Amino acid sequence: MEIQKPYLLFLADAHDRLAAKVATGIRHWHPEFCVGQLRMEGCQVDCDLPDLDIAAARAKGAKTLVIGVANRGGVIAEGWVSVLRQALENGMDLAAGLHNRLSDVPGLKALADSLGRSLFDVRHSSAVLPVASGRKRSGKRLLPVGTDCSCGKMYTALAIEKAMLERGMRATFRATGQTGILVSGAGISIDAVVADFIAGAVEQLAPDNQPEHWDVIEGQGSLFHPSFSGVTMGLIHGAQPDALVLCHEPTRTAMRGVDYPLPDLGDCMALNLKAAQLTNPRARFVGISINSAHLSEQAALDYMADLERRYGLPAIDPFRQGVGRIIDQL
Amino acid sequence: MEIQKPYLLFLADAHDRLAAKVATGIRHWHPEFCVGQLRMEGCQVDCDLPDLDIAAARAKGAKTLVIGVANRGGVIAEGWVSVLRQALENGMDLAAGLHNRLSDVPGLKALADSLGRSLFDVRHSSAVLPVASGRKRSGKRLLPVGTDCSCGKMYTALAIEKAMLERGMRATFRATGQTGILVSGAGISIDAVVADFIAGAVEQLAPDNQPEHWDVIEGQGSLFHPSFSGVTMGLIHGAQPDALVLCHEPTRTAMRGVDYPLPDLGDCMALNLKAAQLTNPRARFVGISINSAHLSEQAALDYMADLERRYGLPAIDPFRQGVGRIIDQL
Numbered sequence: 001m002e003i004q005k006p007y008l009l010f011l012a013d014a015h016d017r018l019a020a021k022v023a024t025g026i027r028h029w030h031p032e033f034c035v036g037q038l039r040m041e042g043c044q045v046d047c048d049l050p051d052l053d054i055a056a057a058r059a060k061g062a063k064t065l066v067i068g069v070a071n072r073g074g075v076i077a078e079g080w081v082s083v084l085r086q087a088l089e090n091g092m093d094l095a096a097g098l099h100n101r102l103s104d105v106p107g108l109k110a111l112a113d114s115l116g117r118s119l120f121d122v123r124h125s126s127a128v129l130p131v132a133s134g135r136k137r138s139g140k141r142l143l144p145v146g147t148d149c150s151c152g153k154m155y156t157a158l159a160i161e162k163a164m165l166e167r168g169m170r171a172t173f174r175a176t177g178q179t180g181i182l183v184s185g186a187g188i189s190i191d192a193v194v195a196d197f198i199a200g201a202v203e204q205l206a207p208d209n210q211p212e213h214w215d216v217i218e219g220q221g222s223l224f225h226p227s228f229s230g231v232t233m234g235l236i237h238g239a240q241p242d243a244l245v246l247c248h249e250p251t252r253t254a255m256r257g258v259d260y261p262l263p264d265l266g267d268c269m270a271l272n273l274k275a276a277q278l279t280n281p282r283a284r285f286v287g288i289s290i291n292s293a294h295l296s297e298q299a300a301l302d303y304m305a306d307l308e309r310r311y312g313l314p315a316i317d318p319f320r321q322g323v324g325r326i327i328d329q330l
Numbered sequence: 331m332e333i334q335k336p337y338l339l340f341l342a343d344a345h346d347r348l349a350a351k352v353a354t355g356i357r358h359w360h361p362e363f364c365v366g367q368l369r370m371e372g373c374q375v376d377c378d379l380p381d382l383d384i385a386a387a388r389a390k391g392a393k394t395l396v397i398g399v400a401n402r403g404g405v406i407a408e409g410w411v412s413v414l415r416q417a418l419e420n421g422m423d424l425a426a427g428l429h430n431r432l433s434d435v436p437g438l439k440a441l442a443d444s445l446g447r448s449l450f451d452v453r454h455s456s457a458v459l460p461v462a463s464g465r466k467r468s469g470k471r472l473l474p475v476g477t478d479c480s481c482g483k484m485y486t487a488l489a490i491e492k493a494m495l496e497r498g499m500r501a502t503f504r505a506t507g508q509t510g511i512l513v514s515g516a517g518i519s520i521d522a523v524v525a526d527f528i529a530g531a532v533e534q535l536a537p538d539n540q541p542e543h544w545d546v547i548e549g550q551g552s553l554f555h556p557s558f559s560g561v562t563m564g565l566i567h568g569a570q571p572d573a574l575v576l577c578h579e580p581t582r583t584a585m586r587g588v589d590y591p592l593p594d595l596g597d598c599m600a601l602n603l604k605a606a607q608l609t610n611p612r613a614r615f616v617g618i619s620i621n622s623a624h625l626s627e628q629a630a631l632d633y634m635a636d637l638e639r640r641y642g643l644p645a646i647d648p649f650r651q652g653v654g655r656i657i658d659q660l
Binding site: 132133134149190192193198223224226230232233237238258269275278 | 461521522588590601
C-alpha cells in the first residue's frame with residue numbers, strides 16, 4: 001500500500017508522547033511529510049507542527065489524515081468520527097494502524113467510496129501475496145534482528161536508511177509493521193499476513209534492485225520470543241539479508257509479555273546468522289544497536305565497549321552515537 | 331473445528347489414488363469413521379467401502395459428506411454441486427480442504443443455513459486465536475519435524491498415535507493441515523492462520539492435559555524450507571515438544587518447489603532441537619522416520635542402519651517397520 005503525502009497528523013486527545021508514538025515517529029523521521037497537526041480539546045502532546053483544522057490543512061496540500069495516536073485497546077473513538085468524516089469530505093484519504101478498522105466505523109467506508117477517497121488500515125494488507133520462491137534477488141539488504149520485541153529494530157532501520165541517504169548511498173526503508181508503514185508511507189504489516197505467505201510478503205516488499213541499492217528492512221519480533229518467532233523466521237528467510245544488526249535493550253529482565261529470560265547476545269547472533277545463511281550464504285553481522293535509554297551515558301559507553309571487545313563488532317546506540325560506524329562496515 | 335462422524339467419502343470422478351489422498355487417508359487411518367463411498371461416473375479409485383448414494387448413506391447414519399478428492403487447482407467442480415446440495419437436503423454437513431471454499435459455491439451457504447447444516451472449509455479456521463503465552467503446559471507432546479515439506483510428517487504422527495493407543499497409552503493426534511483435519515475430524519490448518527497467531531494456535535490445539543497423555547502433533551514444512559519456515563518455527567515453539575522425530579525422504583535431490591538442496595540430517599536436527607528447547611528445555615530427538623518408498627527394501631535397510639550408527643537413534647520407515655522402536659524411546 002502507498003499512502004498519499006503530505007499528511008495532517010491527527011493527535012486527538014492524546015495524553016502523552018507514548019500514546020502519540022506514530023505521530024511523533026512520522027514527525028521525527030519525515031518532517032517533510034507533515035503539513036501540520038490536528039489536536040482535540042485535552043490533547044497534551046505537541047509535535048511542534050502548525051495546529052491546523054481540516055480546511056486549513058487541505059489548503060496547505062494535505063492529502064491524508066493520519067491517525068497518529070493509539071488509545072487503550074487500539075480502537076477508533078466515537079469522538080473522532082466527525083473529524084474523520086470531515087477529512088473525507090474535504091478530499092483527504094484516511095490512514096490508521098489501529099486494531100479496529102476505519103472500514104468498520106459505521107458509514108465511513110460508504111462515505112469514502114462515494115467521494116472516491118481511500119481508507120488505509122495498514123495492519124491489514126489486501127495485497128495478493130506469493131509463496132516465497134527463495135530465489136536470490138539482486139541488490140543488497142540489511143535487516144535488524146532482536147533479542148526481543150520492541151527493542152529498537154524500527155528505529156535502527158530508519159536511522160540507517162537516513163544515514164545512508166546522507167552519505168549519498170541508494171537506500172530504501174521497507175516497513176513491516178504498522179508504525180513503520182505510517183512513518184514511511186508504504187509497506188506490509190508482516191504479522192498480519194497469512195502464515196504461509198510471511199516470507200513471500202517480504203520477497204515482494206524488497207524486490208530485485210540495482211546492485212548497489214540497500215533495502216533496509218524493518219525487523220520484527222525475535223527468534224527467541226515464543227509468541228512471535230514464526231514471523232521473525234519467515235521475515236529473515238524472505239529478506240535474504242547481506243547484513244544483520246543485532247538490536248538489544250540491556251536493562252530488560254524478561255521478554256515482552258512472557259515469562260522468558262532474554263537470550264545471550266552471542267547465542268542470539270549465532271541462531272539468526274544460521275537462519276539468514278539459508279537464503280543468503282553471505283549474510284553476516286555488521287553491528288550491535290543498543291537501546292540505552294535506561295542507562296546513564298557512562299554506563300552505556302562501558303557496556304558497549306565491553307560488547308565491542310567480546311564480539312568484534314561496532315556497538316552503538318543509534319539515538320546517542322548514530323549508526324555511522326555500522327554503515328562503515330558495509 | 332470438530333466435524334461430525336461418521337462420514338460418507340465423496341470420490342467424485344477421481345482418476346488415481348493421489349487425487350483421492352484425503353479419502354484414502356481417512357479410510358486407512360480411521361475406517362471406523364466411514365460408512366461408505368460415493369463415486370461418480372468415470373471414478374477409477376476404490377477405497378474398499380460400500381458404494382452408497384446420499385440417501386443410503388444417511389440411512390446408515392452418515393453425518394458428513396467429506397470431499398475426499400483434490401482436482402487440479404483445488405476447486406469445487408460444477409458437476410459436484412448437485413451432490414453437495416443433495417447431501418445438505420438429506421441432513422448431512424459438508425467438509426472439504428480445497429483451495430476454494432464450500433461457502434463460495436453460489437447458493438450453498440444459504441442452503442446450509444436454511445437447513446441448519448454446517449460447511450467445514452478446513453483450510454480456513456474461524457477460531458479466535460490467542461497470541462502464544464509460552465507457558466509450559468501439562469501433559470507430553472511429540473512433534474515430527476522434517477528436512478522438507480511433504481516427507482511423511484503426517485503419516486508418522488498418525489502411525490505413532492495408532493501404535494500408542496494399541497499399547498494402551500493415552501494419545502491424541504493433533505492435526506495442523508487440511509488432510510490431517512479431515513482424517514482425524516478436528517484440528518487447525520496452521521499455515522492459514524494470521525502470522526502473529528501461529529504458536530498461539532498450536533497452544534490452543536494441544537492444551538494442558540493429564541501428565542501421561544501424549545499429544546502427537548502433525549508437523550508442517552521445515553526450518554530449512556525458504557517458503558514455509560515461519561510456520562514451522564511457530565509450530566515448534568507452540569508445540570513445546572518433549573520428543574522430536576526427524577522425517578526425511580532420502581531420494582529427493584531438491585526441496586519441494588524451490589531450488590534448494592536438502593539439509594544435512596545432523597544439521598537439521600541440531601537447529602530443530604535448538605528451536606524446541608526455547609519452550610521446552612527437555613526436548614530431545616527420539617527417532618528418525620524415513621519415507622523409503624523409492625528405495626528397495628535392502629537399500630532402505632542399509633540406509634537406516636547407517637543412520638542409526640551415525641546418530642544413535644532408531645531409524646525406521648513407519649510404513650515398512652512400524653514406529654514401535656521410536657515409542658520404546660519415550
